[in-house]
Amino acid sequence: MTVFDFDRASKLAPAVARERKDDSPCAACSVRGMTICAPLDSNELAQVSALMTSVELQAGAPLFDEGEEAGNVYNLTSGTLKVYKLLPDGRRQVTGFLFGGDFLGLATQDTYAFSAEAVTPCLLCRFPRHKLEDLMQRMPKIEQRLLSIASNELVAAQEQMLLLGRKTAREKIASFLMMLAKRAKQRGQPEDPVLVSMSRTDIGDYLGLTTETVSRTFTQLKQEGIINLLPNHQVKLAQREALEEIAGGY
Amino acid sequence: MTVFDFDRASKLAPAVARERKDDSPCAACSVRGMTICAPLDSNELAQVSALMTSVELQAGAPLFDEGEEAGNVYNLTSGTLKVYKLLPDGRRQVTGFLFGGDFLGLATQDTYAFSAEAVTPCLLCRFPRHKLEDLMQRMPKIEQRLLSIASNELVAAQEQMLLLGRKTAREKIASFLMMLAKRAKQRGQPEDPVLVSMSRTDIGDYLGLTTETVSRTFTQLKQEGIINLLPNHQVKLAQREALEEIAGGY
DNA sequence: TTTTTCTTTTGATGTGGATCAACGACGCGC
DNA sequence: GCGCGTCGTTGATCCACATCAAAAGAAAAA
Numbered sequence: 001m002t003v004f005d006f007d008r009a010s011k012l013a014p015a016v017a018r019e020r021k022d023d024s025p026c027a028a029c030s031v032r033g034m035t036i037c038a039p040l041d042s043n044e045l046a047q048v049s050a051l052m053t054s055v056e057l058q059a060g061a062p063l064f065d066e067g068e069e070a071g072n073v074y075n076l077t078s079g080t081l082k083v084y085k086l087l088p089d090g091r092r093q094v095t096g097f098l099f100g101g102d103f104l105g106l107a108t109q110d111t112y113a114f115s116a117e118a119v120t121p122c123l124l125c126r127f128p129r130h131k132l133e134d135l136m137q138r139m140p141k142i143e144q145r146l147l148s149i150a151s152n153e154l155v156a157a158q159e160q161m162l163l164l165g166r167k168t169a170r171e172k173i174a175s176f177l178m179m180l181a182k183r184a185k186q187r188g189q190p191e192d193p194v195l196v197s198m199s200r201t202d203i204g205d206y207l208g209l210t211t212e213t214v215s216r217t218f219t220q221l222k223q224e225g226i227i228n229l230l231p232n233h234q235v236k237l238a239q240r241e242a243l244e245e246i247a248g249g250y
Numbered sequence: 251m252t253v254f255d256f257d258r259a260s261k262l263a264p265a266v267a268r269e270r271k272d273d274s275p276c277a278a279c280s281v282r283g284m285t286i287c288a289p290l291d292s293n294e295l296a297q298v299s300a301l302m303t304s305v306e307l308q309a310g311a312p313l314f315d316e317g318e319e320a321g322n323v324y325n326l327t328s329g330t331l332k333v334y335k336l337l338p339d340g341r342r343q344v345t346g347f348l349f350g351g352d353f354l355g356l357a358t359q360d361t362y363a364f365s366a367e368a369v370t371p372c373l374l375c376r377f378p379r380h381k382l383e384d385l386m387q388r389m390p391k392i393e394q395r396l397l398s399i400a401s402n403e404l405v406a407a408q409e410q411m412l413l414l415g416r417k418t419a420r421e422k423i424a425s426f427l428m429m430l431a432k433r434a435k436q437r438g439q440p441e442d443p444v445l446v447s448m449s450r451t452d453i454g455d456y457l458g459l460t461t462e463t464v465s466r467t468f469t470q471l472k473q474e475g476i477i478n479l480l481p482n483h484q485v486k487l488a489q490r491e492a493l494e495e496i497a498g499g500y
Numbered sequence: 501t502t503t504t505t506c507t508t509t510t511g512a513t514g515t516g517g518a519t520c521a522a523c524g525a526c527g528c529g530c
Numbered sequence: 531g532c533g534c535g536t537c538g539t540t541g542a543t544c545c546a547c548a549t550c551a552a553a554a555g556a557a558a559a560a
Contacts, residue, residue, distance in 0.1 A: 085412045087498050093412040108401040114408055140390040147393060150400035151358040157407035158364055162335045162343040164414035165458030169517065200538060208415030213517055215539055231526095248337050419547070450508065463547060465509055 044139055051135070053126045057118035063104075065115045072126050073105035079122030080197045083114045084205065094206035096156070097198065100187055103149050105129070119198050164208045167248060172207040173217045174246035177227070177235060193234040294389055301385070303376045307368040313354075315365045322376050323355035329372030330447045333364045334455065344456035346406070347448065350437055353399050355379070369448050414458045417498060422457040423467045424496035427477070427485060443484040
């Protein structure tokens with residue numbers, strides 16, 4: 001379990017690395033045609049794009065903290081982001097990793113229920129929440145899209161509860177690798193040598209394990225020939241079916 | 251960890267205990283003014299009510315199973331319901347308990363992502379999903395309400411991930427009791443002697459513990475004078491602040 | 501009421517993963 | 531290139547909770 005490291009926190013990079021006011025619509029959002037913009041026509045898209053600002057984060061930079069006023073929602077254009085919650089003594093639970101195309105910042109209360117931090121350098125589209133809410137009144141399509149996103153997240157959250165509450169370390173690691181492979185495939189990236197861009201600590205905090213256990217379990221799977229640990233944080237799924245079997249049918 | 255008991259399963263009560271076609275609007279839904287009907291005017295309410303059927307479940311009766319076609323959504327009028335997921339070998343994770351006023355059955359895919367079963371006798375309002383979806387096209391208010399419900403559930407799910415991944419047995423039980431108290435208060439029921447209507451097995455499967463550990467932890471808290479175990483499944487929160495402290499600030 | 505059955509509690513023992521400790525390996529700035 | 535800080539791996543030991551076992555309550559059936 002990771003205990004909050006105050007020394008490290010004070011050394012963190014500044015909150016927002018760079019920020020650009022951009023008159024053109026968020027290229028990645030419209031090009032990819034994903035996330036909240038997906039169901040919109042060009043006129044609607046222009047209205048949404050007018051609200052948007054680009055944000056750039058360097059690895060390790062926080063986007064916002066739990067409890068902070070939830071003024072914006074975001075679309076992650078590229079990079080990897082983690083969202084997490086802390087206990088008062090610093091124990092951390094990473095509740096999710098976000099990748100290119102993912103949506104972030106849904107909140108009913110007016111404060112964020114979790115913190116968000118860049119794992120790798122990130123590009124995001126930012127929308128002021130109240131303006132987007134005004135727009136939603138006139139464009140139910142956005143609301144539909146948001147409901148669909150929330151429903152999918154809810155399904156994923158329940159899956160993760162099953163993992164945290166009932167799976168062994170071995171099953172957790174196998175599930176984690178399968179999840180990374182699936183998500184990479186979804187956004188059209190290579191899924192066999194899986195790129196594991198996050199640290200053992202982040203993985204441990206996501207799976208409810210310690211770094212040591214994460215490391216030992218990777219080693220164990222490697223020795224069994226189920227995976228190969230390649231350079232540059234890549235993992236080859238040597239026996240994909242075996243891994244899927246261990247993951248527990250999910 | 252609970253392993254699937256095939257003998258017990260075969261002895262379970264039939265799926266739907268009773269069912270009534272009801273011309274009048276679901277009394278509880280409109281009276282309470284909660285859940286998806288909350289923001290509607292009387293004309294809109296009539297349209298929604300026209301789609302509704304009442305369902306009655308006896309304790310232990312399943313409402314639907316994971317993987318089943320998601321044909322309906324439900325409003326729980328009274329009683330307690332549990333939703334859960336199973337691993338292939340029968341290990342179970344209860345992902346939530348639902349109480350009077352709660353909404354159930356949100357799904358993007360066309361199958362349920364979890365199973366639902368009555369803990370106590372239950373009364374529900376049932377809505378055919380495709381008809382409700384048609385209605386949503388014309389009444390964005392319902393969609394807004396659903397998005398709000400989903401957002402709240404998402405916050406609760408992240409809270410539960412923190413609990414499952416990072417809290418000790420003692421902290422889990424304390425959090426569980428505080429949650430029950432809070433939810434009882436929300437729906438205007440006595441919150442101090444908390445009614446714990448579910449079995450130790452259900453609690454264990456909700457918190458990622460065994461029945462034995464749940465029982466031992468209750469006993470321990472009782473011996474420390476933090477709670478009192480009363481007859482009829484009631485628990486008196488003798489030292490509420492101490493319990494809140496143990497729960498970890500949530 | 502007594503009997504049966506299921507649930508909860510309590511006890512004895514085992515173990516998966518945490519903790520504590522040290523070392524090796526990679527990346528970065530100089 | 532070299533030194534240095536961070537991250538990952540490996541080893542030894544510990545402990546919170548699981549597992550196994552049985553008794554004590556509670557509820558349902560006879």
